[in-house]
Amino acid sequence: MISRNTTTLLKRLSPTLRIAMPNSHLYAHHGSPFKRTESTQSLISLNRNPFKITVIGSGNWGTTIAKVVAENTQHFPHLFQKDVNMWVFQEKIDGENLTDIINTKHQNVKYLPNIDLPENLIANPDLLDSIKGADILVFNVPHQFLPKIVESLKGQVKPWVRAISCLKGFEVGKKGVQLLSSYITDELGIQCGALSGANLAPEVAKEHWSETTVAYQLPKDYKGEGLDVDHKVLKALFHRPYFHVNVIDDVAGISIAGALKNVVALGCGFVEGLGWGNNASAAIQRIGLGEIIKFGQTFFPESRVQTYYQESAGVADLITTCSGGRNVKVAKHMAKTKKNAFEAEKELLNGQSAQGIITCKEVHEWLYTCEMTDEFPLFEVVYQIVYNNFPMEGLPEMIEELGPIEE
Amino acid sequence: MISRNTTTLLKRLSPTLRIAMPNSHLYAHHGSPFKRTESTQSLISLNRNPFKITVIGSGNWGTTIAKVVAENTQHFPHLFQKDVNMWVFQEKIDGENLTDIINTKHQNVKYLPNIDLPENLIANPDLLDSIKGADILVFNVPHQFLPKIVESLKGQVKPWVRAISCLKGFEVGKKGVQLLSSYITDELGIQCGALSGANLAPEVAKEHWSETTVAYQLPKDYKGEGLDVDHKVLKALFHRPYFHVNVIDDVAGISIAGALKNVVALGCGFVEGLGWGNNASAAIQRIGLGEIIKFGQTFFPESRVQTYYQESAGVADLITTCSGGRNVKVAKHMAKTKKNAFEAEKELLNGQSAQGIITCKEVHEWLYTCEMTDEFPLFEVVYQIVYNNFPMEGLPEMIEELGPIEE
Structure with missing residues (x-):
């Protein structure tokens, strides 16, 4: 069963489907089929x-x-x-x-x-x-x-x-x-x-x-x-x-999501490095998305909640970043070797830095000024792990204790 | 800089951190430290x-x-x-x-x-x-x-x-x-x-x-x-x-998310199998989350949007499911071998089935009855790929053509 629009589209596309992903350079100079x-x-x-x-x-x-x-x-x-x-x-x-x-x-x-x-x-x-x-x-x-x-x-x-x-x-x-x-x-x-x-x-x-x-x-x-x-x-x-x-x-929304996802990615790296598996990584991303939204709503109330869960710059960028990249790598290395963040960066990144390590400190300092660290338990725990050697195995308990996202 | 609550908590936890993830059976019979x-x-x-x-x-x-x-x-x-x-x-x-x-x-x-x-x-x-x-x-x-x-x-x-x-x-x-x-x-x-x-x-x-x-x-x-x-x-x-x-x-919200994520996971498997990488998989998850929300809002208007993007049963389960599991495996196999869904299931699942293959058909039939297939382009394309051999390389164009999630 195919609806009218779909039928028209299928006719237009098949059998001589003109799409060329991922070789779409084929039509880069010949006009798009879109x-x-x-x-x-x-x-x-x-x-x-x-x-x-x-x-x-x-x-x-x-x-x-x-x-x-x-x-x-x-x-x-x-x-x-x-x-x-x-x-x-x-x-x-x-x-x-x-x-x-x-x-x-x-x-x-x-x-x-x-x-x-x-x-x-x-x-x-x-x-x-x-x-x-x-x-x-x-x-x-x-x-x-x-x-x-x-x-x-x-x-x-x-x-x-x-x-x-x-x-x-x-x-x-x-x-x-x-x-x-x-x-x-x-x-x-x-x-x-x-x-x-x-x-x-x-x-x-x-x-x-x-x-x-x-x-x-x-x-x-x-x-x-x-x-x-x-x-x-x-x-x-x-x-x-x-x-x-x-x-x-929503310029604020996409900018906030783009910065804070790196902090969440550190959290994912910790639980992956500890061998806790996919459930734990998904939990960190869920909690992270919630804290990103809360951060946006608190400091840029004009930003839209939809931006975070509906835009590529929101949830999709979070997922991509948490599935790999520098921040995840450094955090995994920390979990596996018990080295601190700066040793891990040195060993892995050849003089470059994992942005989350800088961002989690900036975010902590700002939230501390606002007396709001307890309301962003994931961001706070990531900061404590990176800068105060808080044992990363305590991450779930800290998140639970510091407070749920919505109350 | 540590806020008061955090200090108390850190004191309580360190240095004799009593948490025991993932060996928490240690306290299963001795009282939880939580x-x-x-x-x-x-x-x-x-x-x-x-x-x-x-x-x-x-x-x-x-x-x-x-x-x-x-x-x-x-x-x-x-x-x-x-x-x-x-x-x-x-x-x-x-x-x-x-x-x-x-x-x-x-x-x-x-x-x-x-x-x-x-x-x-x-x-x-x-x-x-x-x-x-x-x-x-x-x-x-x-x-x-x-x-x-x-x-x-x-x-x-x-x-x-x-x-x-x-x-x-x-x-x-x-x-x-x-x-x-x-x-x-x-x-x-x-x-x-x-x-x-x-x-x-x-x-x-x-x-x-x-x-x-x-x-x-x-x-x-x-x-x-x-x-x-x-x-x-x-x-x-x-x-x-x-x-x-x-x-x-929100019983409806978590149930809808739990069923539809399997259809999204097929989409992720297709783009992964085509070698399109992490960006494409994240895009499918983003679009999928949007269609899950729309499906919930359309057919169970009492369900809450927050359930989908804020609960473990929503976005987190979607991420876990799309990072592996039967549906992703079958879809990847289809992309790599050009076999159809049923051949792929037979070869990989030893008589079991990938739930998304059943769900995408049920969803299509229901949306067709409602004349709404065009409003759920990802669900529709996944169905067309599985049941009508629509070429999966056309997935991005179909999604673009059938219509954006919000208009």
């Missing part, structure tokens, strides 16, 4: 020059997003200028500039090897030159480099420029929690949204199907449809057949 | 004889739950009669009755080998004899045996008896969706709740920490606190230091 999305987006008409895009950052996630964007600027010439600039922190590879390699070989051999990049993606080592004439800035650099980059851009960006931050997370200080998008807005005076989702970069780069969430609020000086960046424009900019985008308003 | 729970439950006083419990079913999950229950009846003598009956479908093991083995060796050598059972758990091969004098029946048999058992019990159960169903799921016919707990209520005339959670039986049997959800609504003839089964009594009956219980009202 008719509905395409036609919806074709309906957007601009009453101004097409938008010029610059991606700031060229690590594996930065380059992957730049690839996505440059594919779409080819696809929607009425909306976007074809050439996309990508600011690259200059490095020499076998004596050659990384930017020159990217611009001739069309691969980022250092950070995203073996992935072909569109020829309209132009690497540029000069930050200020790369943003010349840009209407949309896509920030995608490691968290710790953001302040320096923002400092360099101060006074150089026109106020009508719009931005999307692909950095996950927030900064927590004694004054409170600041979203990275708000930081960009405050420092540069431009409207900034965020992109976050269950997106392990290598899988997206290979065009394996995934989803993401883009969050953006129209600014007070929004110039109107066809004149300014809005949800439709952002969908056209980021959505690909292999990278399904949902655009929402 | 003071708060224990003292809360000790406050319940009965104005009647202690409740007598019978567990109906002795597979691996049945025996595991019987073990949990029998530990608690030892622990709360003022609430429960110590001896717990477990109805066992009689089998001969090397010429000996399975019930005799259980009652002398205190192990269910066939379905839960190497796990010691409490001596107050009494195996009984006679169904009617096993329920004599019982105040609470815990149903825990394979779905397909339920009708016959219920038939045998008809007219034999006093109306004031209460029941909990540990069977996952519901029956969907052309008339609609019936919860198994409602089926028990309708057939036997007794109030019935449900128990469901992220509970792989072998892990719970080994006393590795996990969580579960019990749902129960007070009946119209509820006799009052101290006289009848209520949420506190059920918490005392099922909660263990290694098995954390949350008791809620």
Whole structure:
């Protein structure tokens, strides 16, 4: 039994199914078979020059997003200028500039090897030159480099420029929690949204199907449809057949989920390392999701509960992160070897850090200031395990004692 | 920085941390260190004889739950009669009755080998004899045996008896969706709740920490606190230091989640088998959670959205099920070998079946009757892949085309 819509769709797709996951690069240059999305987006008409895009950052996630964007600027010439600039922190590879390699070989051999990049993606080592004439800035650099980059851009960006931050997370200080998008807005005076989702970069780069969430609020000086960046424009900019985008308003929600999931992943690593199995890991994720929601509702009451359990940037990113990655690895190693977090990081991560270790401390300090540590038992226990050698076997009891999520 | 409550707790726990996960059998007979729970439950006083419990079913999950229950009846003598009956479908093991083995060796050598059972758990091969004098029946048999058992019990159960169903799921016919707990209520005339959670039986049997959800609504003839089964009594009956219980009202919510997760798990198996990776599996789980919520809201509007994203029986059970188990295995095998669902089942499951294959058909037929297949694109695509050989590579496009979850 098949309903009418389904029948039509099946007819259209079979027997010559034109879908090509995960080899969808086949149609990257020949038009997408995803008719509905395409036609919806074709309906957007601009009453101004097409938008010029610059991606700031060229690590594996930065380059992957730049690839996505440059594919779409080819696809929607009425909306976007074809050439996309990508600011690259200059490095020499076998004596050659990384930017020159990217611009001739069309691969980022250092950070995203073996992935072909569109020829309209132009690497540029000069930050200020790369943003010349840009209407949309896509920030995608490691968290710790953001302040320096923002400092360099101060006074150089026109106020009508719009931005999307692909950095996950927030900064927590004694004054409170600041979203990275708000930081960009405050420092540069431009409207900034965020992109976050269950997106392990290598899988997206290979065009394996995934989803993401883009969050953006129209600014007070929004110039109107066809004149300014809005949800439709952002969908056209980021959505690909292999990278399904949902655009929402809730910048705070997706940023909070993106940061706190790393703390939850540490908890999953502990119980996995102790050999407690799938039930225990699922329990940690459930409790973690609850605390993420509570954190959001407490400190960003404007964020929507649905964002956490319904968006790719919420529950899906939590699941992906808790099924592997740096935080899980470090925490498992701690459980198995009884080494502390910093020894485990040193042994496993070759000088890099597991973000959850930094975040759980920031979160603890902020909750302590608010006298609310007891209301976030999982976050608190993870902090106590990492920083005060609390025995991780006590995790279930601590969670039970400190208090259930809803009371 | 540690808050006051945390300090007290840490003092109490360290350095002689009395927790014993996963070896918590150490205190199973010596009193739990979980003071708060224990003292809360000790406050319940009965104005009647202690409740007598019978567990109906002795597979691996049945025996595991019987073990949990029998530990608690030892622990709360003022609430429960110590001896717990477990109805066992009689089998001969090397010429000996399975019930005799259980009652002398205190192990269910066939379905839960190497796990010691409490001596107050009494195996009984006679169904009617096993329920004599019982105040609470815990149903825990394979779905397909339920009708016959219920038939045998008809007219034999006093109306004031209460029941909990540990069977996952519901029956969907052309008339609609019936919860198994409602089926028990309708057939036997007794109030019935449900128990469901992220509970792989072998892990719970080994006393590795996990969580579960019990749902129960007070009946119209509820006799009052101290006289009848209520949420506190059920918490005392099922909660263990290694098995954390949350008791809620929403029987429909946990039953729906318990059934539909198996359909989602098939979807995860497909994308895993295609080699699409963690992002894709997380996307399927996200979409699946959304469709589970929508299904619940549509057909059981009294069920609460929070149950799905906040309870062990909701999001946690979904995550556990999608990280392994029969449904994922069969679907992966289909993707890798291009065999159909029934061939894959035959090759992998040795005559058993993957529940999602039955459920996705029942769900499709019901949604088709309601002309709503298009509103549940994941459920529909899984059905089309299993029953109509729809190419699974088309899954993302079908989901995109049939319509987003929220519009």
